[in-house]
Amino acid sequence: MELNEIQKTILKWIxxxxxxxxxxxxNVCDDLGRAISDESLSNALLGLHSAKLVTSHLYDIQTxxxxxxxxxxxxxxxxxxxxxxxxAGQYQASFS
Numbered sequence: 001m002e003l004n005e006i007q008k009t010i011l012k013w014i015x016x017x018x019x020x021x022x023x024x025x026x027n028v029c030d031d032l033g034r035a036i037s038d039e040s041l042s043n044a045l046l047g048l049h050s051a052k053l054v055t056s057h058l059y060d061i062q063t064x065x066x067x068x069x070x071x072x073x074x075x076x077x078x079x080x081x082x083x084x085x086x087x088a089g090q091y092q093a094s095f096s
Contacts, residue, residue, distance in 0.1 A: 001047075001051045001053075003048075004044065005032065006028055006036060007044045007047065007048055007053075009027070009028045009031045009032060010024055010028060010044055010048060010054070010082070011048070011053065011054070011088050012031075013027040013028070013031075014082050014084045015084045015089075018066055018082065018083050019081060019082055020078075020080075020081050021041070021045070021077050021078050021079075021080055021081070021082070024041070024045070025041055028041065038077070041077070042077050045077070045082060046072060048082075048088075049072055052085060052087055053084065053085055053088040054082050054083060054085060054088065055068060055069075055082070055085055056069040056072035056075075056080045057069055057080065058075070058079060058080065058081070059081055066081060066083075
């Protein structure tokens with residue numbers, strides 16, 4: 001899979017910790033030096049998820065745990081948290 005600029009930046013920010021969508025959006029905008037549309041961010045995250053380069057999660061405040069979400073398109077994007085998978089490491093190494 002060929003990663004675009006937004007996807008590469010996302011993977012950099014979620015490599016080792018869960019990140020909320022709104023934090024990812026801000027990090028990507030800061031790194032790229034420009035605003036990105038909600039559609040661009042959504043397409044990038046869902047594309048990474050489809051490629052199994054990221055996992056999506058909901059945070060459960062009662063148990064203080066992240067719960068895996070199999071189909072992130074069933075949820076509001078801003079409700080989700082994201083984490084890079086081990087598979088993403090090979091892509092990150094190629095553009096680091």
